[in-house]
Amino acid sequence: MTAGPGRAYEASLAFFGELAGHGVSDAVISPGSRSTPLAVAARHVGFRTWVQLDERSAGFFAVGLARARRRPVAVVCTSGTAVANHLPAVVEASHSGVPLLVCTADRPPELRGWGAGQTIDQVHRFGHDVRWFADLPVGGDMSPAFAVRVAARALAAATGPSPGPVQLNWPFREPLEPLAPLGERAGSPQRTVRLHPGGPAPAQVDLLVELAERYERGLVLPGPCDLTADQAAAVAGFAARAAWPILADPGSQLRRGDHVEKSPVLAAGDHLAKVAPFTDSHAPDVVVRLGLSPTSKALRKWLERTAPERFVLVGPGVEWNDPTFGVTDVVDADPGRLFEAAGARVPERGDSRWLAAWTAADRAAGEAIRRSTGDGGDGPLGGPGVVEVLADRLPAGAALYVSNSMPVRELDMFLPASNEPLRIFVNRGANGIDGLVSSALGVAAAGVGPVVLLTGDVALLHDAGSLLAAGRLGLALVIVVIDNGGGGIFSYLPIAAGGDAVGFEELFLTPHGTDLVALGRQAGMASVTVSGRAALADAVGRAVTAAGSSLIHVPVDHDADVALHRRVTDAVAAALATSSRSA
Numbered sequence: 001m002t003a004g005p006g007r008a009y010e011a012s013l014a015f016f017g018e019l020a021g022h023g024v025s026d027a028v029i030s031p032g033s034r035s036t037p038l039a040v041a042a043r044h045v046g047f048r049t050w051v052q053l054d055e056r057s058a059g060f061f062a063v064g065l066a067r068a069r070r071r072p073v074a075v076v077c078t079s080g081t082a083v084a085n086h087l088p089a090v091v092e093a094s095h096s097g098v099p100l101l102v103c104t105a106d107r108p109p110e111l112r113g114w115g116a117g118q119t120i121d122q123v124h125r126f127g128h129d130v131r132w133f134a135d136l137p138v139g140g141d142m143s144p145a146f147a148v149r150v151a152a153r154a155l156a157a158a159t160g161p162s163p164g165p166v167q168l169n170w171p172f173r174e175p176l177e178p179l180a181p182l183g184e185r186a187g188s189p190q191r192t193v194r195l196h197p198g199g200p201a202p203a204q205v206d207l208l209v210e211l212a213e214r215y216e217r218g219l220v221l222p223g224p225c226d227l228t229a230d231q232a233a234a235v236a237g238f239a240a241r242a243a244w245p246i247l248a249d250p251g252s253q254l255r256r257g258d259h260v261e262k263s264p265v266l267a268a269g270d271h272l273a274k275v276a277p278f279t280d281s282h283a284p285d286v287v288v289r290l291g292l293s294p295t296s297k298a299l300r301k302w303l304e305r306t307a308p309e310r311f312v313l314v315g316p317g318v319e320w321n322d323p324t325f326g327v328t329d330v331v332d333a334d335p336g337r338l339f340e341a342a343g344a345r346v347p348e349r350g351d352s353r354w355l356a357a358w359t360a361a362d363r364a365a366g367e368a369i370r371r372s373t374g375d376g377g378d379g380p381l382g383g384p385g386v387v388e389v390l391a392d393r394l395p396a397g398a399a400l401y402v403s404n405s406m407p408v409r410e411l412d413m414f415l416p417a418s419n420e421p422l423r424i425f426v427n428r429g430a431n432g433i434d435g436l437v438s439s440a441l442g443v444a445a446a447g448v449g450p451v452v453l454l455t456g457d458v459a460l461l462h463d464a465g466s467l468l469a470a471g472r473l474g475l476a477l478v479i480v481v482i483d484n485g486g487g488g489i490f491s492y493l494p495i496a497a498g499g500d501a502v503g504f505e506e507l508f509l510t511p512h513g514t515d516l517v518a519l520g521r522q523a524g525m526a527s528v529t530v531s532g533r534a535a536l537a538d539a540v541g542r543a544v545t546a547a548g549s550s551l552i553h554v555p556v557d558h559d560a561d562v563a564l565h566r567r568v569t570d571a572v573a574a575a576l577a578t579s580s581r582s583a
Contacts, residue, residue: 006180008037009041014151015151016042018148018192019072022195024101024155027075028073028076030053030077034107035105044182056089059100063089078105079104079118080117082118083120099158099164100166104169105171106169106171133167139170139173152195193329194330199334211310211312213346216352217284219245219247220288221290222291224251225335231253231335231336238343243352251425252290253423256417260419266359268361269296273296273301287311289313312329312330312331313330314331369568374533386410386480387411387415390454393541395450395544399424399452400424401424403455405433407456425443433462435466436455436459436463444475449476450545457482470523470548482554519551526546527551
């Protein structure tokens with residue numbers, strides 16, 4: 001087998017191939033060694049290359065060229081002070097709204113800060129004068145699929161509502177020359193990313209309508225986002241007409257609300273994604289995603305494996321939320337207006353075997369879950385039981401703030417779909433466990449309520465100082481804390497099997513030994529420990545109608561909880577197997 005040109009070249013070719021596919025045709029290049037893969041790839045892809053001997057001139061040359069072309073121009077330079085010499089042109093492009101794609105080659109991380117020649121700190125070298133900056137992986141470690149998305153995202157940033165320059169910092173290790181001939185054709189072997197900016201525009205609506213008409217095997221996948229009731233109804237209405245299941249993350253506001261009764265909202269997506277016989281035969285042709293990345297890792301991994309033919313990301317936001325690099329279309333539009341306009345035009349599909357199969361599987365999974373978790377009995381409480389009690393006892397219009405780590409995952413796995421409105425808040429931007437008490441108090445201060453915080457013990461202790469603020473600010477907050485004696489989430493990870501040999505309890509489980517009820521009382525909260533569903537339901541019912549703040553402490557055996565989760569997974573798999581045989 002003939003050796004390829006090297007990973008650095010595969011990524012560089014994919015990057016410039018994607019730019020070419022979006023109509024970018026010019027690259028202004030200053031000579032240098034470290035930028036060899038970029039310069040050679042741009043030329044090989046078919047860019048018209050303009051060589052300027054100094055970078056200051058090159059930058060301003062690119063400004064004029066981009067203005068005249070009315071489209072972005074790529075700029076390539078080597079590392080070191082070459083980058084700094086682009087600053088005046090980048091400043092001008094920023095203030096003039098000229099789209100430049102400034103590709104700065106760099107030394108790899110191990111050479112930075114060690115006196116290597118032509119090595120300066122290039123990270124954020126242009127400060128606030130770029131619309132987007134990325135310090136990319138080392139060229140040889142970068143996949144072509146990632147390089148394609150970098151190109152698409154850079155174009156979207158450079159040509160968005162406030163056009164201007166972007167900086168992409170490319171570290172390369174030697175050797176810098178191609179390891180083998182580049183071949184006859186340039187460009188990206190990856191699926192291109194189609195950009196649909198400035199919406200909702202007629203072309204964006206046309207896209208959703210076309211996909212709904214063309215594909216029966218579609219899914220709507222809303223991740224965490226704060227959709228209004230009207231926006232949620234618009235998304236649900238579109239899915240109902242297209243007969244596409246909605247695998248609704250609880251933080252999307254689609255799992256609960258008035259829209260649920262007449263739309264295909266499913267609650268067991270995480271469980272279904274773990275059952276390979278079902279997912280292997282029910283891979284979608286098209287997925288429409290909105291909001292942040294779904295909480296369910298199983299769903300994310302499944303879609304990464306299945307690689308739908310079309311994967312549409314609506315409202316990409318700052319982060320683009322495409323960690324698996326599967327998105328094929330990026331639609332920058334308000335989801336409510338977009339789905340409302342598309343739903344008004346989509347012909348109602350009527351009977352759909354695809355939707356019927358997903359609905360039947362979701363129903364079978366739900367029944368298996370209820371049986372496995374006690375079916376409403378009053379046995380010992382685990383995380384699933386706490387979620388089920390809250391789902392049943394919280395009044396309409398309540399706000400549920402959910403901490404990261406296990407609580408948000410258990411909410412995703414065990415919160416049933418319902419017409420009963422429930423506004424759910426999650427801090428899924430960075431997914432940290434810090435500041436959850438404070439965030440929930442902020443919701444209470446906004447007059448939304450009653451407000452209940454479902455948290456783990458470590459997350460509560462991480463923000464313990466904020467407990468005092470509830471009384472001082474005169475706010476009412478109900479805290480339901482699942483106490484599994486430390487970092488219970490680590491019990492679900494492979495490291496748990498290492499036991500004492502890896503210091504699992506000391507380094508990961510980290511039992512805290514804190515009396516959480518006493519902590520709540522010291523903060524002036526009515527605090528109580530409960531065991532069993534009936535006691536928790538009674539405590540929640542009283543707390544949400546009380547004037548002050550409360551802390552409800554739910555001790556959980558983390559080993560028993562892990563075993564319960566595994567029984568649920570097995571039960572769902574068995575239920576789906578039985579369901580498929582009888583279908």
